Amino acid sequence: MGTLDGRTALVTGVSRRQGIGFAIATRLLQAGASVAIQHWSPHDAEQPWGADDLAGVVAELSAQASEGARVTDISADFAQDDAPGALIAEVTSQLGHLDILVCNQAMSGHDGALSEIGIADLELHWKVNARATLLMTQAYASQHDGRPGGRVVWLTSGQQLGPMSDEIAYATSKAALAGVTASVAADLIRRGIGLNTVNPGPVNTGYLNEGVLLSEERLAAIRDRFPAGRFGEPDDPARLIAWLVGDDARWVVGQVINTEGGFERWR
Numbered sequence: 001m002g003t004l005d006g007r008t009a010l011v012t013g014v015s016r017r018q019g020i021g022f023a024i025a026t027r028l029l030q031a032g033a034s035v036a037i038q039h040w041s042p043h044d045a046e047q048p049w050g051a052d053d054l055a056g057v058v059a060e061l062s063a064q065a066s067e068g069a070r071v072t073d074i075s076a077d078f079a080q081d082d083a084p085g086a087l088i089a090e091v092t093s094q095l096g097h098l099d100i101l102v103c104n105q106a107m108s109g110h111d112g113a114l115s116e117i118g119i120a121d122l123e124l125h126w127k128v129n130a131r132a133t134l135l136m137t138q139a140y141a142s143q144h145d146g147r148p149g150g151r152v153v154w155l156t157s158g159q160q161l162g163p164m165s166d167e168i169a170y171a172t173s174k175a176a177l178a179g180v181t182a183s184v185a186a187d188l189i190r191r192g193i194g195l196n197t198v199n200p201g202p203v204n205t206g207y208l209n210e211g212v213l214l215s216e217e218r219l220a221a222i223r224d225r226f227p228a229g230r231f232g233e234p235d236d237p238a239r240l241i242a243w244l245v246g247d248d249a250r251w252v253v254g255q256v257i258n259t260e261g262g263f264e265r266w267r
Contacts, residue, residue, distance in 0.1 A: 002030070002031045002032020002033075002066055003031045003032065003246045003247065003248075004028060004031040004032045004033035004100075004245070004246060005031075005032035005033075005066070006032070007032070007033045007034070007099040007100060007149055008033060008034045008035075008036070008091075008095045008096060008097065008098050008099050008100070009025075009028045009033045009034070009035045009036070009098075009099065009100035009101070009102065009245070010035075010036045010037075010038065010087070010088070010091050010098060010100070010101050010102065010136075010140075011024050011025045011028065011035060011036070011037050011038070011102045011104055012037075012038040012078075012087075012102065012103055012104050012105040012132075012136070013038065013039070013104040013105035013106060014037035014038065014039055014057070014061075014073075014104070015037075015039035015040070015041055015044055015051065015052060015054060015057060016044060016049075016051070016052045016057070016205070016206070017052055017057060017060065018049070018204075018205050018206045018234065019205050019206075019234060020104055020155070020200060020203060020205060020234045020237055020238065021037070021102075021104040021105075022057065022061070022234065023233075023234035023235045023237075023238035024102055024104060024237075024238045024241050024242070025037055025061055026061065026064050026238070027235070027238045027239065027241070027242035028100070028102075028242060028245070029061060029064040029065050029066065029069065029071065030064055030066075031242060031246070032066045032069060033069060033099075033100065034065070034069045034070040034071070034095050035061070035065075035069070035070075035071055035072075036071075036072045036073070036074060036091040036094065036095055037058070037061065037071070037072075037073045037074070038073075038074050038075075038076050038087055038105065039054060039057075039073060039074075039075055039076075040075060040076060040077050040078070040105075041054060041075070042077075043107070043108075046109060047108065047109065047206075047207075048207070049205075049206035049207060054073070057073075058071065058073050070094075070095060072091075072094050072095065074087060074090055074091065078105060078127060078128040078131075078132035079124060079127050079128055083132065084131075084132045084133075084135035084136040084139060085135060085136075085138075085139045087136065088136055088139035088140055088143065089139070092143055097143065097144075097145060097147070098140055098143060098144070099144075099147075099149045099150060099151065100149070100150075100151045100152075100153075100245045101136060101137065101140045101151070101152045101153070102152075102153045102155075102241060102245070103132075103133040103136060103137070103152070103153070103154045103155060104155050105128060105129070105132065105133075106128070106129055106155070106170075106174075107124055107125050107127075107128035107129050107170065107173070108170065110124055110125070110169065111125070111166070111167045111168065111169045111170050112166060112167075112168065112169075113165055113166055113168060114165075114168050117168050117169050121169045122169050122172065124169070125169040125170050125172065125173040126169075126172075126173050126176075128173075129170070129173035129174055129177070130173040130174075130176040130177055133154055133177060134180075134184075137152055137154075137184065137188075137195070140152065141188060141191060141193060144191060144192070144193055146191060146192040147192070148192070148247075148250075149247070150188075150191070150192050150193035150194065151193065151194050151195075151244065151245040151246075151249075152188065152193060152194070152195040152196075153195075153196055153197070153198060153241050153244055153245060154177045154181065154195070154196075154197040154198070155177075155197070155198055155199075155200065155237075156174045156175070156177045156178040156197050156198070156199050156256065157170070157171065157174040157199055158199050158201055158202075158258070158260065158265070159171040159174055159175045159178070160175065160178055160199075160256070161199075161258065161265055162265040162266065177197060178197055178199070178256045181195065181196070181197040181254055181255070181256055182254045185253050185254030186254060189253050189254070194244075194249070194250060194252065194253050195253065195254065196244050196249075196252055196253065196254065196255045196256075196257060197255070197256045197257070198237055198240060198241055198244070198256075198257050198259060199256065199257070199258045199259065199260070200232060200236065200237035200259055200260075201232050201237075201258065201259060201260030201261065201263050202222065202231055202232055202260070202263060203231065203232035203233065203234060203236065203237065204231040204232065204233065204234075205234060225263055225264040225265070226261055226262065226263055226264075227261070227262045227264070228261055228262070232259075232260065232261055232263075236259060236261065237259050240257065240259050244257075
């Protein structure tokens with residue numbers, strides 16, 4: 001029996017095989033859950049690493065589903081005001097009661113140092129990274145009936161551990177989630193829902209491949225800060241998140257957990 005048999009999950013930001021969301025969805029499916037995935041492919045198409053074939057992504061995930069479990073996918077643009085609530089409504093209409101919510105989506109790009117960013121950059125990152133996460137969590141909690149297994153996981157970044165001076169809009173939006181985790185978790189746990197936030201650290205989702213964003217010399221310098229001699233891989237945070245949404249982690253509430261493989265940030 002899988003540890004998540006009979007439960008339903010929504011994982012956002014699942015559109016690329018190299019992404020953390022794909023690894024999370026895979027882990028939850030292998031544990032027995034039915035999984036809905038959210039994607040917004042136009043964002044991927046803007047990035048240097050490009051977009052994946054969504055039909056192929058969904059097919060690969062469906063092949064991981066346990067007997068009786070379902071996989072469904074929904075396109076949603078979190079820059080739109082009504083998208084978070086509409087997504088939760090659509091998932092529950094397709095899969096029924098939603099047990100698990102993993103907010104993995106992230107706006108990347110349209111960013112820079114403090115002197116370079118503008119109002120539009122700050123607004124876009126706030127809408128997609130922070131506002132959408134809060135509104136989805138609100139809508140998820142409204143449909144949750146208090147049954148055992150209510151879990152929410154937010155993804156932040158390492159902005160509380162060191163500077164991210166070239167990504168001020170991104171770091172600000174992710175810092176908001178880390179900062180408000182304890183406050184929202186205290187509310188949700190009274191409704192039988194455990195919330196925790198995960199910082200996956202530097203994970204190679206394609207942007208750490210040679211020639212994409214950084215030179216091989218720069219990549220080697222970053223890689224050397226990992227005692228294991230490698231970058232984080234998508235399955236590294238996915239393993240932690242799969243544990244957090246299961247019964248063994250039911251007493252872990254309101255934490256911001258860093259999973260960085262001993263990354264020597266200040267070296």
